Amino acid sequence: MNKIDVLVIGAGPAGSVSAAMIHKAGLSVRVVEREKFPRFVIGESLLPRCMEVLEDAEFLDAVKAKKFQEKFGAKFMKEEKVSDFNFSDQFSKGWTWTWQVQRAEFDLTLITDVQRRGVPVDFETTVTAIEFLPDESSITSVEKKDGTTDKIEARFIIDASGYGRVIPRLFNLDKPSNLDPRKAVFAHVNDIHRNNHDEPNRIIAVMYAPGIWSWIIPFSTGVTSLGFVGSFDYFNAMGGDPSSQFRTFIDGNAYLKQRFGDVEWVFEPRKLEAWSATTDKFYGHGFVLTGNVTEFLDPIFSSGVMFATVSSHTASKMVIRKLKGENVDWDNDYTNFIRQGVDTFRTYVMAWYDGTLEKIFFSKNPDPEIKRQICSVLAGYVWDQSNPYVKDHAGSLKRLAKLIDVRERLDAL
Numbered sequence: 265m266n267k268i269d270v271l272v273i274g275a276g277p278a279g280s281v282s283a284a285m286i287h288k289a290g291l292s293v294r295v296v297e298r299e300k301f302p303r304f305v306i307g308e309s310l311l312p313r314c315m316e317v318l319e320d321a322e323f324l325d326a327v328k329a330k331k332f333q334e335k336f337g338a339k340f341m342k343e344e345k346v347s348d349f350n351f352s353d354q355f356s357k358g359w360t361w362t363w364q365v366q367r368a369e370f371d372l373t374l375i376t377d378v379q380r381r382g383v384p385v386d387f388e389t390t391v392t393a394i395e396f397l398p399d400e401s402s403i404t405s406v407e408k409k410d411g412t413t414d415k416i417e418a419r420f421i422i423d424a425s426g427y428g429r430v431i432p433r434l435f436n437l438d439k440p441s442n443l444d445p446r447k448a449v450f451a452h453v454n455d456i457h458r459n460n461h462d463e464p465n466r467i468i469a470v471m472y473a474p475g476i477w478s479w480i481i482p483f484s485t486g487v488t489s490l491g492f493v494g495s496f497d498y499f500n501a502m503g504g505d506p507s508s509q510f511r512t513f514i515d516g517n518a519y520l521k522q523r524f525g526d527v528e529w530v531f532e533p534r535k536l537e538a539w540s541a542t543t544d545k546f547y548g549h550g551f552v553l554t555g556n557v558t559e560f561l562d563p564i565f566s567s568g569v570m571f572a573t574v575s576s577h578t579a580s581k582m583v584i585r586k587l588k589g590e591n592v593d594w595d596n597d598y599t600n601f602i603r604q605g606v607d608t609f610r611t612y613v614m615a616w617y618d619g620t621l622e623k624i625f626f627s628k629n630p631d632p633e634i635k636r637q638i639c640s641v642l643a644g645y646v647w648d649q650s651n652p653y654v655k656d657h658a659g660s661l662k663r664l665a666k667l668i669d670v671r672e673r674l675d676a677l
């Protein structure tokens with residue numbers, strides 16, 4: 265058995281970024297992936313903060329060549345009210361655009377580029393067990409599609425297995441999220457009326473009913489991802505299967521009915537549920553967790569791939585330093601760093617579902633500077649401590665909502 269420096273579990277964006285960074289540093293790395301690629305995964309709208317990572321991991325040229333739909337902002341709609349955030353008008357310095365991608369194609373692009381650089385990637389190879397040795401190295405058992413097994417010895421493991429949550433599951437590290445469990449039904453549709461309605465360079469979140477919303481993510485091919493998110497109770501009360509629920513949702517909103525009422529579905533609607541999960545610790549003896557394995561909150565602000573790429577980028581740079589003999593401070597430089605970003609988004613997710621953001625987004629005459637600061641959060645710049653809507657995320661949103669309340673009451677006098 266040849267011992268490699270780093271074993272990466274999973275070939276999603278988190279795994280590809282890790283593999284690219286480790287390889288770039290001159291260490292040996294191998295990726296194992298359970299599925300055959302391309303494979304479907306949800307998570308199609310990126311945030312500008314991803315671009316910094318894609319650039320450093322040298323993926324930008326490969327992704328640009330795919331001509332994915334460029335994304336310049338995020339739009340929130342409730343009936344006739346619209347709140348439009350343009351990333352070019354944001355507070356933090358950084359990227360002002362990103363992409364909306366069919367993930368099967370995007371993930372394949374990244375991992376193919378990793379392979380092109382000479383990194384071995386084993387598809388249809390599932391991690392079944394891991395034994396950590398006293399020196400932090402490990403022996404990982406894998407099973408291939410044909411039933412044969414193998415063992416991989418590595419100095420360190422990066423677990424980027426997304427919803428597979430390999431190490432938390434094998435070692436009982438899973439912890440329930442403090443967010444309410446939610447459900448989604450979604451499909452890709454032929455968006456033939458898109459030009460009569462909205463520009464394709466935005467994600468649109470339509471507020472459907474309290475706590476229920478819809479995403480519209482146009483792709484460059486004319487196809488659009490359309491999904492509905494809500495509580496279990498709401499879906500249970502609807503009854504029916506995902507296709508009938510999808511149809512009921514479309515027909516129940518004037519904008520959605522006009523745009524999508526008579527369009528063809530590329531595939532029958534699918535459902536996903538109870539996706540929020542976290543773990544006790546983000547690193548341990550011989551391993552670090554990245555991407556969705558650390559924590560996934562909620563689809564509303566499209567933060568999943570941003571956290572997947574930023575966490576993998578940060579973790580792999582620390583793994584490189586560690587394997588080169590340096591001391592690293594995992595608690596401060598990794599766990600606390602990622603938690604700070606996740607906690608900022610958690611506040612915004614909660615404020616979305618409790619109505620605070622509805623008040624803020626649709627308030628009359630919003631303060632342009634505050635809007636720029638909130639726009640930076642929506643662009644994924646959740647580590648910029650000079651932004652009061654990052655530094656004191658919960659307090660700033662609460663104070664702003666109160667101020668709007670007072671102003672509205674005065675206006676009504």
Ligand code: FAD
Nearest residue numbers: 274276277278298307309391425426428555556563568569
């Ligand atoms: P993944 O992309 O899930 O990749 C993990 C890989 O690990 C998979 O390919 C899997 O096959 C492999 N794997 C699993 N187990 C094993 C094993 N035992 N052995 C080997 N390989 C294994 N995010 C956004 O950024 N934008 C959005 O618009 C968005 N919308 C979403 C909508 C919904 C309804 C949900 C639930 C999520 C959404 N997300 C969104 C989140 C997004 O799906 C994830 O955050 C993102 O895919 C995480 O990337 P990753 O690389 O960590 O994991």
